[in-house]
């Protein structure tokens with residue numbers, strides 16, 4: 241890893257959830273004050289279980305200017321939106337349906353095309369909304385990531401060609417080792433261009449991979465989660481004590 245990340249460890253998952261929600265709410269308010277809106281990309285897995293409920297609960301939810309939020313997905317499975325495998329479905333159930341983000345600011349992946357076309361169209365949506373300068377990467381305010389026990393993040397899996405993408409913002413992954421196999425994912429250059437990237441991990445099953453990620457023991461970083469290092473942004477980790485057990 242490059243610049244030293246900010247590592248926040250909480251005694252249990254509930255404390256992690258509350259602290260993370262409060263932190264994201266502060267970042268959203270800062271982004272809205274500076275740039276007029278807050279563009280955040282969500283991931284799947286347990287992330288929305290961890291952050292959704294505290295964000296959607298009073299009094300925090302009443303203190304958030306939801307009209308400033310734009311929701312993107314760092315990755316999405318190529319499944320119908322009402323599938324239990326859909327990251328949109330999970331986010332909708334845990335957060336979006338409970339708060340007042342304008343529906344036109346919830347940029348779900350349109351899975352009505354084949355995977356490659358879906359990826360290309362999502363890139364078009366990002367270009368239309370984020371409006372980077374020509375030839376520049378889009379810049380999200382915050383990207384929230386999980387980490388798999390194999391070190392994957394978003395739908396970027398170890399030793400996968402998608403890790404070497406240098407042109408496209410979003411690519412299709414047809415052979416994800418974590419089911420379902422067909423996914424859409426933002427690429428590393430997009431993730432590493434964000435103002436802020438936060439990894440969120442809880443539970444003792446993450447202790448071993450976090451130890452590998454944080455203590456490469458001289459090995460060249462090659463796990464997807466190790467390749468996340470925002471060049472002009474901040475990198476942070478929100479962990480519970482169980483996940484951080486082997487770090488200190």
Ligand SMILES: O=C(O)[C@H](O)[C@@H](O)[C@H](O)[C@H](O)COP(=O)(O)O
Nearest residue numbers: 283284285286386387388393394
């Ligand atoms: O769509 C996905 O599957 C996720 O984006 C994926 O990258 C997830 O964040 C990790 O697999 C961790 O998932 P858990 O937190 O559930 O272990």
